[in-house]
Structures are given as C-alpha cells and as structure tokens.
Amino acid sequence: MPGKRAIKKKRSDTEEPSVSIEYLLVKYSDQRAVLADGDKVGITNHTMILPANEYSITLEGAGYAPASQDVVLAGTSVMRPMVLVFQ
C-alpha cells in the first residue's frame, strides 16, 4: 500500500506492523564519520540506528580497508547490532 512504512513484526507479539529500525556498530581504530551510501549516518565505535536497508558502508577520509562493505542491515536488535570492522 502506498505511503506506508517499512514493516516488520512488532516485538510485543501483536499483529500491528512497526517501523524497522536497525542497529549498526562500525569498528575502526580512530573516530571517523560513517557513511551509508555516501550519507553521513554516525561515527565509528558507537552503536548507531539506521532504517533497515541494503547499504554500502564506507568511512570518511582515506587509508582504511576494505574500501567499502556491502551489508543487508536487518534482523538486528539493541543487544545484537550488526558489527563491521575496518582496518
């Protein structure tokens, strides 16, 4: 249906749809801006929230590897965020 939000099962076990917020932690030796598809969304080493989606994750600046990581961010929770590591 047009205009409706991305949905997943609400954690309260009801049948109501809910907005899908996911949790991502990007680890790196320094504090840098984290980019999802080129948009700044948070900083390294701090759990961030993002809407569920498929993202290409990069860091601001140069000198890190890999150059990007493609992930499908879904099915995470506060206690179990998706963890990505850059060197």
Add this chain to the structure above:
Amino acid sequence: MKQYVAILLAFGSMLAGCAAHFQDVPLAQGHVNEERRIHSVARPDQPVILVAISGGGSRAAALGWAVLEKLKRTSYTVGGQTMRLIDDIAVVSSVSGGSVIAGYFGLNGPDGLDGFDRAFLRPDNMRALELHALNPFTWVRLKSTGNSRIKLLQELLDREIYAGKTFDALNQPGKPLVVLNSTDMASGEVFSFLPSRFDDICADFDAEPLSTGVSASAAFPILLTPVALRNYGGADCNSGPMPPWITAVLDKQFTRYVNLEEFNRARYAYDLRRGPGASRQIDYLYLLDGGLADNLGVNALMDVIDSAHGAAIISGSKGGIETILNAVNVGDITRLAVVVVNARTEPPNPVSVKASRPGIIGMIDSTTSVPIDSSTSRGMDQVDTLLSELQAAPQGDAAGLRVYKIQVDFDLFRAQNATEKALSDAVKKIPTSFSISGDQVGVLERSAEVLLNDSPCFQRLLLDAGVVESDGMAQYAVKGCPQLADRPAIRPASTDGAVAPARAAATAR
C-alpha cells in the same frame, strides 16, 4: 456540512471537465531548489521538538494553534538564559486543517502566532466560500482562467493570512522545517511540499504560493477539487542529475524486501523524474487532502527522523549541517520530543443506528471519511513503535537519548474527571469545517492546556529542563515517561567497546 457539499457539488458540476490550470512553474535555467532551513542545537541537552498536526478543518487549526501557544508560554532557563519550548521546534509536519496553522507558523514565527485567532479563526470562512461559490461572476472567472473551486480556498487563505507569500518566505535559515502533506490522487503517495520533491518534478519550490500547498493539503475530496501541478521532470530538467540514492535503492538486490517503503519512495521519485524504464508515466499531479494517506502527518515526520538521506537541517554543536538521524547518532541531539496533535473527533455516526440504507451523501461522507480515520489510527501505532525503538537505541548508556512522546488527543480525556468529560463532550460537537465559533476555540485552547499538562512526557520534558512544578508532578513525570537514563546501565557484551550515541557526543568533545 451537507449543505456546503450540495452547493459546492452543484457549482463544481458547472466546471467539470475543464482544462486544469497548473499551479507550479518550471525551474529556471541554472536554478536548483535549496533546503535553507536550519535549526541550531547549541547544546546536546537542548530539546529538539518535532510536531505533527492532523487534519480536522478549523478544529485542527485551532488545536494546533493552542498547542503552539502553550509551547510559546512555556519557558526554561539554561545558563541564566530564558528559553521557550516553541523555539526548540525543528519540524512541523501537517495535514489538511493542520496545514493552515503550520503554514502560518512557518511564515510568521512564534511571535506572530497571536494574530492567527483574529485572522483565520474568527471569520466565518465557510460563509465566505459559500458566497463566492454562489456568485455567477466567480464561475465565469474561474472557468475562463482554467481554475476550479479549490482556487476559492486559495484566495481566501491569501486574503486572510498568507498575503500571496510563497514558500521562499518559509524556506529560510532559522525557520522550522514546515512540511505540508497532500495525497497524489493517482498513486495514493504522500506528496510533501519540500524542495527535494519539487526537484523531482523540476518545479520551482520557492516560487510556489504557500496557499497552494495548504489548499492541496486540505483539498477534501469531492467538497474541493484537487490542486493541479504539471510534472516538468525529465532528462532535460535543470535541477541536476538524479540523486544517487534513488538509483542505488532501485538497483539494490534486497531493499525491496527489507524496506519496501524506501523502495517505493525511490520508485516514486524515479517515476516523477521520468527515469529510463519508469514504471509510471506521470505528466500531471492532482493533489488531494493529505489525510487520505496519513491524517496525522506523521509519515513525513518519521521520514525526517529516520531517513539517512533526508533534509539536513540540524546545526549541531560540532559544526556542520546534518540530518536528524546523524545528529542523534553522533550525540548532537540527546532529547527528542515528538508532539502529535490529533484533532480527530468521533461524532455519532447516524449510519449505524438507521434501518434505512445510506443515501448518496451518506456514502460519499463514508468513502471519504473512513480512509482518513483509518490512516489516523495506523499513523499513531507507527509513531509509537518508532519512538520505542529510538528510545531503546542507546541502551546501556545512562546519558542516552531521551525520547518524549507527547500526544494531544481528545481520546485521552478521562471520562471520570468532570472537567475533562465536559471538554470531551464539547469537542465532539465541533464539526469539521473552516468555520468555528469563539466559544469552540476557547474549548480547544482549554483542551490543549489540559492534555499537555496531563501528558507525563510533557511534564518529563519540563522536569528534564529543570522546570518542576511540584514533587508530586516530578514523580508523575518520571513514572509515566520513563527514560533509559533512569535505569542502571548494563552494557551488552556483544558490542565490545561500543559506546552509545550520547556518550559519543561526550567523548567527541
């Protein structure tokens, strides 16, 4: 209401099938639609307030106005400086009648709010619309210019409150992001009056009359005609290339499965821009009441909160202009209040107590009202869930994000309380119309006062800002609007050194 419907239908039938007068102009060569609105958050503990105002004619406009007035009267002190809550409003998203006050607030700011009562609420707007609609000279004038009866509402709005101003007057630094929402009649998509959306149709946002946006948002089906826009989008548009996020989302393998909303949003923008292989041909847009898709205006509000590529409107303490999502994630925002003003009432429906089948007017009334009521309850559920998930995000950090969900909703009146019962009964008698009496405005002002004062999260917002009325009220606020900061931190083992957003702000400084 029914007499207005009959009059306007009769009038409308005379203009049926006319060629439309399109109310947008193409972007000039070399011109792009800029988002210039910036909200400054000088300190992370400064609250950032987002407001959604529902539809409901002048009842919604008056309730929204009363809530804004209450936020204007409510102040707190930081470092010896007195701040007003209304100055912390970053975003106002609105629908239909709520858009009348949202547009007025965006245009005149907090200090101009006082004039709204005199300019819009006191005049008998329906009478003025009726007189114009019945004037044969009006028919000739509208027909000869390709306009229809929605033009009468635009003229009334310009005459009384907007003075012909365009969105350029709202789209300025220091102003809140006012998002007026309408519904694309063909697709059912929410069409928000934003620079980015006008980029999609290659039209000039700043040149668009404010009255056009408000009347599109308030174009109640059948009673009013849709606002017509021409889609100038396409490969030869001057607004620049297709934003990368649109093609990226459409090209991705899994987005449509894990975030259908994002996929649909990208597809709509792609179709408007006439991308190669677009799934729809959209040459013209006919915009109706935003309540058909989202009668609370929360859809656009949630997009602003959780979109990675939404409008960058926050100027945080670390410099740079960022989206709300980024500001939350880096700790520039640690107090987020969402005020949902719902002016929906539940007047007795004669359909369910009559043995006879509903007539044509009754059916028209139901087919237009039922989707709006339905979208209202869905919208509130979605806000509940999003805010709960946001609130959970910084778990384990005592200084984490504080989220305040503040509902101004007649359903929250307590039947056991005589004052609230009387207010509840009184608001149910206020019809959905653009005319409202002074007494009814008074009822809505008192309702806003009571509902805000009763809201545990409004009291919690005041408590956290250092404004405490009494120990009893402080306890009420803490109990009724718990925050993660109230509980001892238990750091999740799996994050291994992760720090939650608010802590990020502290370490970054």
